[in-house]
Structures are given as structure tokens and as C-alpha cells.
Amino acid sequence: MSARQTEGRLAVIGIGPGSAELLTLDARTELNRARHFFGYKPYLDRLALQEGQTLHASDNREEINRASAALELASKGHEVAMVSGGDPGVFAMAAAVCEAIDKGPDHWRALELVVVPGITAVLAVAARIGAPLGHDFCVLSLSDNLKPFKVIKQRVVACARAGLVLAFYNPISKARPTQLGEVFAVLRETLPPETLVIFGRAAFRTDEKIWVTSLEKADPATADMATCIIVGSRETRAVERSGQGALIYTPRFFEEESK
Amino acid sequence: MSARQTEGRLAVIGIGPGSAELLTLDARTELNRARHFFGYKPYLDRLALQEGQTLHASDNREEINRASAALELASKGHEVAMVSGGDPGVFAMAAAVCEAIDKGPDHWRALELVVVPGITAVLAVAARIGAPLGHDFCVLSLSDNLKPFKVIKQRVVACARAGLVLAFYNPISKARPTQLGEVFAVLRETLPPETLVIFGRAAFRTDEKIWVTSLEKADPATADMATCIIVGSRETRAVERSGQGALIYTPRFFEEESK
Numbered sequence: 001m002s003a004r005q006t007e008g009r010l011a012v013i014g015i016g017p018g019s020a021e022l023l024t025l026d027a028r029t030e031l032n033r034a035r036h037f038f039g040y041k042p043y044l045d046r047l048a049l050q051e052g053q054t055l056h057a058s059d060n061r062e063e064i065n066r067a068s069a070a071l072e073l074a075s076k077g078h079e080v081a082m083v084s085g086g087d088p089g090v091f092a093m094a095a096a097v098c099e100a101i102d103k104g105p106d107h108w109r110a111l112e113l114v115v116v117p118g119i120t121a122v123l124a125v126a127a128r129i130g131a132p133l134g135h136d137f138c139v140l141s142l143s144d145n146l147k148p149f150k151v152i153k154q155r156v157v158a159c160a161r162a163g164l165v166l167a168f169y170n171p172i173s174k175a176r177p178t179q180l181g182e183v184f185a186v187l188r189e190t191l192p193p194e195t196l197v198i199f200g201r202a203a204f205r206t207d208e209k210i211w212v213t214s215l216e217k218a219d220p221a222t223a224d225m226a227t228c229i230i231v232g233s234r235e236t237r238a239v240e241r242s243g244q245g246a247l248i249y250t251p252r253f254f255e256e257e258s259k
Numbered sequence: 260m261s262a263r264q265t266e267g268r269l270a271v272i273g274i275g276p277g278s279a280e281l282l283t284l285d286a287r288t289e290l291n292r293a294r295h296f297f298g299y300k301p302y303l304d305r306l307a308l309q310e311g312q313t314l315h316a317s318d319n320r321e322e323i324n325r326a327s328a329a330l331e332l333a334s335k336g337h338e339v340a341m342v343s344g345g346d347p348g349v350f351a352m353a354a355a356v357c358e359a360i361d362k363g364p365d366h367w368r369a370l371e372l373v374v375v376p377g378i379t380a381v382l383a384v385a386a387r388i389g390a391p392l393g394h395d396f397c398v399l400s401l402s403d404n405l406k407p408f409k410v411i412k413q414r415v416v417a418c419a420r421a422g423l424v425l426a427f428y429n430p431i432s433k434a435r436p437t438q439l440g441e442v443f444a445v446l447r448e449t450l451p452p453e454t455l456v457i458f459g460r461a462a463f464r465t466d467e468k469i470w471v472t473s474l475e476k477a478d479p480a481t482a483d484m485a486t487c488i489i490v491g492s493r494e495t496r497a498v499e500r501s502g503q504g505a506l507i508y509t510p511r512f513f514e515e516e517s518k
Contacts, residue, residue: 021283023284024281024283025279026278063511089391089393095393095509098506099508099510102498102506110502115386115390118378123349123377123379127347127353127374130357131348131357135354135400139392139396139397141394147512151513158417162418163414164399237361240368242368247372251354252350
């Protein structure tokens with residue numbers, strides 16, 4: 001993405017978990033520069049916009065339409081930002097923008113596309129509880145709007161058997177109330193009942209809620225669409241501390257004998 | 260980690276890929292607050308320290324000793340920072356600090372431990388090339404200092420077969436020159452030869468180098484210890500653009516028929 005001869009510019013900006021303290025300087029610079037903002041309304045509501053900056057809020061489901069509208073406005077020479085919670089590349093808007101360019105008119109390919117990375121939810125939740133991602137891990141979306149549920153279960157089982165820590169995005173919603181419970185059920189056939197499970201919501205925000213349980217006791221009803229769930233590996237451990245919560249971490253070393 | 264009665268405080272700070280623009284405000288605040296800095300020397304060299312701030316540089320291999328020294332100094336009431344490239348929770352210092360607390364003296368458990376997340380390498384590389392992590396992915400360390408090489412190969416194959424995009428950290432070093440080639444060899448038995456492979460080094464820094472090739476042509480000799488490698492899934496696509504590099508992305512949708 002260097003040495004460009006482009007017409008127009010679109011910045012896809014990761015704003016992290018939502019607390020101003022976890023915004024990068026680059027994201028702040030891009031948010032100041034843009035005149036037009038596209039994104040899911042709750043993310044846009046977190047921005048303190050200035051005079052002369054225009055919001056184009058949309059529903060969570062309209063990703064391709066939103067990307068196309070932003071690309072078309074940018075191609076006309078406006079300074080446009082697409083705002084994404086967390087990191088735009090992780091189950092967020094960057095892939096939708098790339099897909100819109102792939103399928104859209106030729107002049108969108110001449111645009112300058114800038115993606116500003118952000119702190120994605122699993123990194124925020126992990127930081128608040130210790131170091132559960134200290135070794136190999138995977139990041140999976142449990143939404144079967146985007147892939148067959150059979151494939152989701154296959155991936156969950158394959159990664160758990162291979163010894164990875166698992167992080168789940170989009171674990172449950174009102175329209176998909178049963179999938180997380182089914183995923184816990186297949187995991188109980190694969191991992192020990194005492195496997196540590198972390199539920200994290202709104203990490204680093206004032207309404208943060210992070211709690212730890214075991215695979216045996218994990219209750220899908222305690223999660224919602226915005227919860228990030230981390231399921232430990234067989235190696236993931238809790239360090240009890242008096243006066244404060246336990247630290248959860250996955251050791252850097254993996255001894256085959258420990259399996 | 261709330262409602263603490265603690266003695267001492269250690270901040271484990273992710274400084275992201277190394278450009279000041281990708282530091283979070285929280286990381287900047289913690290870097291200003293600390294008086295003693297521990298970390299791998301190249302990371303510490305990137306910080307512009309002020310008068311009254313002391314460096315305790317160390318070698319890359321001495322993680323537990325470094326963590327223990329930082330914990331002991333913090334427990335004596337000093338403001339101590341452990342500096343980590345990228346995100347401290349992803350193959351970096353947070354797990355070593357947790358492990359030191361787990362195995363160390365009781366008074367280390369009374370410390371306040373603060374982990375400040377950062378932009379980890381794979382998010383930075385992905386942002387510079389498009390959205391290759393647009394769907395499910397895994398993050399694996401290829402270092403067999405930390406686990407048997409047989410386990411590494413099993414994990415690589417399991418994740419590739421399950422359809423995940425793969426990201427590799429610590430892919431190769433002078434002491435481990437052959438493993439990356441062996442990993443590409445097992446992947447060639449699992450994925451099509453045209454599978455897209457991204458090599459990323461120093462993303463967002465002035466010496467950034469990011470290039471795309473195919474699994475068939477991927478040459479391990481072009482990588483070094485600081486290269487992050489992303490191997491696409493069967494769905495990962497390139498969008499050619501005139502006048503600028505191709506965008507690489509993994510579609511959000513996965514149709515089983517496409518396998």
C-alpha cells in the first residue's frame with residue numbers, strides 16, 4: 001500500500017474496547033481528520049465529534065451497504081472514516097470494505113485504503129485477567145449467520161484437541177440463543193470439566209464485567225452478543241491471590257508429558 | 260482485579276509494533292509514571308526516557324529472571340514497568356510475570372499487577388495488507404524452545420484442516436533454521452499451492468517490509484525472528500489494484516460448498 005496514485009481516501013479505524021485510554025494516537029489523528037463517519041451506531045456514539053463532522057450511523061447487519069456508501073463518498077474526494085470497535089480486521093469492518101472493493105466498481109480500487117489497527121476484545125479481556133493467551137490460541141466467531149453451525153463445531157473441537165486456548169466472539173444473541181450451549185457441550189466431550197473459562201464484557205470500560213468459571217459450570221445464559229469468552233487449554237492455570245481476584249495464565253512452556 | 264489491598268505495583272506495558280503512533284494513551288501514561296523499566300533491550304531503546312527513569316535491560320532469553328527482578332523491586336514500593344513489544348499477553352512478558360508470581364514468594368501475590376494491552380504484530384501486519392484475519396484464525400508460535408516440534412506441526416495441520424487462517428510468531432532464528440521450511444512442507448500437503456502467504460516485518464515502522472507470495476513459492480529464508488507470517492485459508496483472496504499493492508482479505512462469509 002505504498003507509492004500510490006489514488007483518488008480519494010478511506011480510513012477504517014479501530015477504536016479498541018471503547019475506553020479513550022486504549023485509543024492509539026494514530027486512531028485519534030484519523031478521527032480528527034475525517035469529515036464523514038460511518039459505523040455501527042453504538043461505536044459512533046462513543047466519539048466526541050466536532051463541528052463540521054457528519055455521522056452516517058447504521059444498523060449492525062448492514063455491513064456491505066455501509067462499506068459501499070463510505071467507499072462511494074470517499075471516491076468523490078471526501079475525507080471518510082469507517083469506525084470499528086476493537087480491531088477492524090477481527091470480525092469487524094475491514095473485511096467488509098475489502099469485499100465491497102472486490103465486488104464493486106473499478107474506481108473504488110483507485111482509492112487509498114488505510115486500516116488503523118486497534119485493541120481487539122480478546123486482548124483487552126486477557127489483559128484484565130492475567131495472561132490466558134500466553135501460548136497458542138485461536139479466535140473464532142460463533143455466529144452461524146456467517147458459516148454453517150456444523151463448521152463452527154468442527155473448528156472448536158479441532159482447536160481444543162490441538163491444545164489451543166480458544167477465544168469466542170459473537171457467542172450468543174437473541175436470534176441465536178442455543179449455539180453457545182452446544183459449543184460448551186462439545187467442549188465437555190473434549191476437555192476436562194475443570195478447564196478454566198473466562199467471560200469478559202466491556203473490558204476497560206466503567207461497566208466492565210469479567211468472571212471466571214469452569215467448563216463444567218459455564219452457563220451460556222450469562223453471556224450476550226458483546227461478551228468475549230476465553231476457554232483455557234489443559235495447561236491454563238489460576239494463581240489465587242488474597243485480597244484480589246485470581247490471575248489466569250497459560251504457561252509459555254508446553255511439556256508433552258503434561259497431556 | 261478490583262477492590263485491592265496490595266503492596267506495590269507492576270505495570271506490564273504493551274508498546275505495539277514500535278511506532279509511536281500505535282501506542283495507546285494508557286501505555287503512554289504508564290510509561291510516564293514508572294521509574295524503573297525492565298525489558299528486552301531493543302524495546303527499551305525505543306522509549307525516550309526522562310530524568311529519574313532507570314533502565315534494566317536484559318537479553319531476550321531471560322524472561323523469568325527479568326520478571327522476578329521486576330516483581331521484587333515493585334514489592335519494595337517502587338513504580339516498575341515491564342515493557343513488551345506488541346501485546347504483552349501474546350508470546351510476550353505477561354505470561355512470564357504470571358508464572359513468576361505463581362512460583363515465587365507469597366508477597367508477590369499481594370502486588371497490584373496491571374497489564375496494558377497493545378497492538379500485537381499480527382494485527383499490525385493484517386492492517387497493512389487489507390483484512391486477512393476477516394474470519395476465524397489462530398496464532399501459533401513456531402519456537403520449539405517452548406514446545407516439542409511434533410506438537411507444533413500437529414497444531415499447524417489441525418488448524419489448516421479446520422479452515423482457519425494461520426498466523427506464526429517466532430517463525431525462524433539462527434538457532435532454529437529448519438522449522439519454518441518443515442511447517443511450509445506439511446502445509447503443502449494440506450492446503451492448495453496457490454494459498455496466499457503474507458510475510459510482515461516492522462509493520463508501521465520506517466523499515467516496514469510486507470510481501471505476499473503463494474504457499475508453493477514461500478521461501479523460509481526470507482523470514483527472520485521478527486517476521487510475522489500469515490497463511491491464508493482456502494477462502495483468502497487478493498484484490499488487484501492498479502498503481503498500488505493488492506489487498507488481501509478473508510471473506511466474512513464461509514459457504515460450505517466453497518470447500
